[in-house]
Amino acid sequence: MSLLAVSNLTKRYRRGDNTIAAVDDVSFHIEPGETLALAGPSGSGKSTIARVVLRLIEPDDGRIEFEGDDFLALRSAALRARRARLQMVFQDPLAAFNPRATVARVLDDPLRIHGIASRSERPRRIAALLERVGLTADLAPRAIHEISGGQRQRVAIARAIATKPSLIVLDEAVSALDVSVRGEILELLLDLQRQEKIAYLFISHDLGVIRSIAHRVILLDAGRVAENGDARTVIDAPQSAIGKALVAAAPRLNRTLMRLASAGLD
């Protein structure tokens, strides 16, 4: 049984007099402990899929099975309980918090809301979570705005894993990080996946990163699946027109160097 099975998902938006199908009859599945990447042109429907899967918005059509349940049919308490198993990390995930909120506060919320640890247990849990993501417990009393972008992203991951999820949706979660921090965060995600068998739905424009960390990739174009397969196979030799165009346009250091060399020192 797949961890997540999405069938025939459709989501339309109205803009002025036009209706656009942001997501148009999309189906896919994710297995436990697997990373499925979503890539595709800007506006192809990646974030819309993420929001539907997280049930932040309702689809017009389609079915989502998560851990064996008809996920779109879950309501109130049952939905809340299941939500603990499905977490998210976005580009600046702590932006929604008051910047003066402390790291401890950000991590306390999910533990309290989902009844995971009693009040007296929580400080110890928070310290353990911080250590799990490579931070030290003395960060707990610091305010969100006082810590670096890389540390914030680690806190966001700690918050996401606090409820022991089986799936984390990451929408451009590493795009804003500088390269050395990004490498460390990717290593952390892979390590969590190995240790806790967490699956990821990983949305990114960076084909190099997808090729580096994803098992499979789906390429979307105008709301539809254009190509679907093993991440390295697809990115090394895309078959769809959109896949070929995306790969051909990716910046390449070697190519730039050759151009500079042949142009001479301008």
Added chain:
Amino acid sequence: MSGRTEGGLIERRPQKSASKQSHTPRGGRDIGFVFQDPSASLDPVMPIGKQIAEVARTHLGLTWSQSYARAKTLLERVRLPDPDSALRAFPHQLSGGQKQRVAIAAAIAAGPKLLIADEATSALDTIVQAEIVALIRRLVTEDGMTLLFISHDIALAAELAGRIAVFRHGQLVELGMTAQIVDAPAQPYTRALLDAHIGLDTKPLLNRAGLHA
């Protein structure tokens, strides 16, 4: 460990008869800014056509209808699909990359002499990114605009910039011609940045043996 930022820059050749009288550069008119988070620079309750037109109207003294025409041309230049309906859209109705393109259109609406782009294309797919790079390059070579391009992506910076300045913790580590920085960096930190680049031919981090599907 928090290394930071390659800045690439392209310089405009000094123009001989540029107006002599000195004035304080004005944001929007003389300097265009694009930031990483386009939501921060867009007004959530104003249609995007109006936001771009307003820049052109304020700084170029155009009428509203001329400004809207210019806004539409700019949306075409940044390759926004269906520019007519996009003019009337609000920021929340656009995807992340579409908003970023609107922010770029607004930044160049008044034909600034200097464009400061801070991670301005990080939310774009490779195809649109390449088109924006080509557009920016044309603004530099044809309109004589100067570009300060701030990016984590050294491969992208290398495509655009004549020179690259490498910064760490707010300090300049190295400054040189692009080919020298990329091909023969003088500083170990620059070398480390180049090594951290994940290209299409980099050895993957994921060890496939791990998955029990």
